[in-house]
Amino acid sequence: MNRKFIIFFEKSGYIKYISHLDMMRLFNRVIRKCSIKLAYSQGFNPHPKMSFALPLALGYTGKNEILEIETAEDYKTAFILSSLNRAMPDGISIKDVQEDRGERGNKTIASAVYAGEYIAEIPLVDDASAKLGNITKKTAAFLSQPIIVAEKLQRKTGKILEIDIKPLIDTLTAVIIDNKFIMTTIVAQGSTATLSPELLLTVFCKFIGLDFERSEVEMTRTQILYH
């Protein structure tokens, strides 16, 4: 009997530097190693029924990532949890496994995702925090603009487009703790509309007057939100 499971896991430490594709290969391999039989799609080129709810960019830490699988046999959730945990390399830890009994009808979580919660951290040089002034006020000012314009490269044409990202921002706060600038946000993600947290960070930091190098930003996705 085929079963569907939802696997919640964390991706942190050095392993955050492997890509979405590598994550697919890793999970596929580890599931195989644990002798868990995945169901395969029909057709000329069958592939295992396994997908991530929302791909995580390379270099991001993921606190609560979601993988959906369909198995060809019945397994206990506790078995999947413990055997995957034992086999996974350092940096991937399985937090929870739930059986998907069709509460969302036949819909996958992937198709129900509408947003992601992110935390961006940037270490500040000594006097930067003083220069920034009142972050809370600035954040409020940022959000009260009638439109928030971001420049986005259109892949096909190579043109730079200006878009209004305001409707795509659900929440946004910023604080400075221990000489670290911390931005927390929920942005639209999913099939209908998507805002990259990095794009938001760029626009926001420009507004508040914070210069940063991309390589200094620590990005963490804390939550995937779905209906």
Next chain:
Amino acid sequence: MDIKYELDKLLKLVEKPARYIGREMGEIVKDKETVDCRFCFAFPDTYEIGMSYMGLQILYYVVNKEENLSCERIFAPGLDMEELMRARNIPLFTLETKTPIAEMDMIGFTLQYEMSFTNILNMLDLGGIPLLASERSDDMPLICAGGPCACNPEPLADFIDFFMIGDGEELLPEMIKRWGEFKKTGGSKEDFLKSTCGITGIYVPKFYEPVYNEDGTVKEIKKLYSDAPDTVKRCIIDDIDHAFFPKEILVPLIETVHDRAVVETMRGCTRGCRFCQAGMIYRPIRERSAETAEDIALSQLAYSGNDELSLLSLSTSDYSEFKPLILRLIDKCREENFSISLPSLRLDNFSFTVLEELQEGRRSGLTFAPEAGTQRLRDVINKNITEDDIYGAVRKALELGWSSVKLYFMMGLPTETYEDLDGIAEISKNIRELFFEVTGGKGAGRFKVTASVANFVPKPHTPFQWEPQDSPESFNKKHLYLRGKMKIKGVTFNYHDTLTSSYEALFARGDRKTGKALFAAFKHGCKFDGWTEHFDPKKWQEALKEADIDISFYTERRRSELEIFPWDVIDMGVSKEFLLREKKRAEQALTTPDCRYGCVGCGISKLTDCPFGGVLANE
């Protein structure tokens, strides 16, 4: 120095950052406080290539299984990473503990390919370690090297403290252990190296000094330390069935060249192809029992979750237990759903049955290595394959519905003429025609013949070690000629870059003087020379000039039979007399049979017992 914070920034800027993080399944991270000696395995090419090399897997575990030793890894960083590391002063670091390599106790480079030599120098430099052994102080790690290219260690003699010749799975941990113990006593490197002189397989270059004739050839190899052996005998493990082979393996997190479980069934080869260094330097044949091989294979598959298994040896079907092993593995692969790949398989009836079983409809390509285009030249090189063998197998494959044939040849072999090149085109054409004969032309669009032609590089410790290599001009002329001949519909023709083959030949038979050229090339920024897109002939020409090296002296010169070779100090087991005898037979196009069926006296039995004889050798 804690480089972890800085590293985190770099990883966000480079391509394929996972090359530098470690953290694979199977990785072993030890606390430095708990070990006596920290060893660093250095692969002088990219992560993706190094991680596909079985030798790394063996040595990694054979060292790490010793509780008080550790083995960590380094690879040559990509150019983007190197640039950032240099700009931000981050030294080359190990994947396991991110330790700067200068803090390790011992670093060992594996020498798989001459064109990776500049990467060795570059990696040392990136680690802040002086390149010349003579300039390294006692608190710097001991630098060693091993692997097939160590059979002529001379081009690297100035940079490496000691070489390990031969099988490494016992010798390497032994040396690491010794160095750990020696360090505790506070002894110097010099004294340590002296103390290793009695160990089979250890070559310490600083205890020897070549003296040259006026014409540049070696006059004699002078010993500078009296207890150093006159010749260094290769270290041979007699019983590989009981030798260590990993059941757990490092499983890369990113795609590498090969991503599969591997078990070595056999070491050595008896066929005696005269151009083939591996066929000479790994003698005698030593086999792993089918039970052990199966056990290792299945354990590795279970551990890694891999879905592909490969059997490793120089000639898969010569393994005496090939049939029972492969039949059992075929059963297993059905049950457990993995695929099996069998490199260097001889295409007899049994192999076809096996391939048909394994591929079940997904027939890939058929592969042949005739190496030369005519029977005469194949006799010269002692490549025991006839055109009837090829056409017979191709016919059979076509009948079974295979749709592509790959052919491998060499160009520039001793005694080669343009007729031999015509033969390459001939064979390719005949296979095309055979296709029409067998299938009546159905599916002609899909049927592909690929002929790849490599440039012959004479290698030390082979019967062709005396032979000249074709000049680059001659190679180019031949390539052009063959390109014309190979304009055959349905046939793809590939050939290898000429210049890199000349440089490969230079270092294959190079002496210590060529080490100066390596050093100069490194200074000019040469690295990844085996990659055509990185090889820079201009820089290399400069380097040769500065080091006063005439490359043709090494590549295009026919050596006299009496000449003392720089690598004569290394005794690989196969005797110079045997090699010379084979060279003379080659000149007369006389073949020498596979010695499995009768010893031909290669001399290896002086070093160890050969399961197939050795009688002749003692005559």
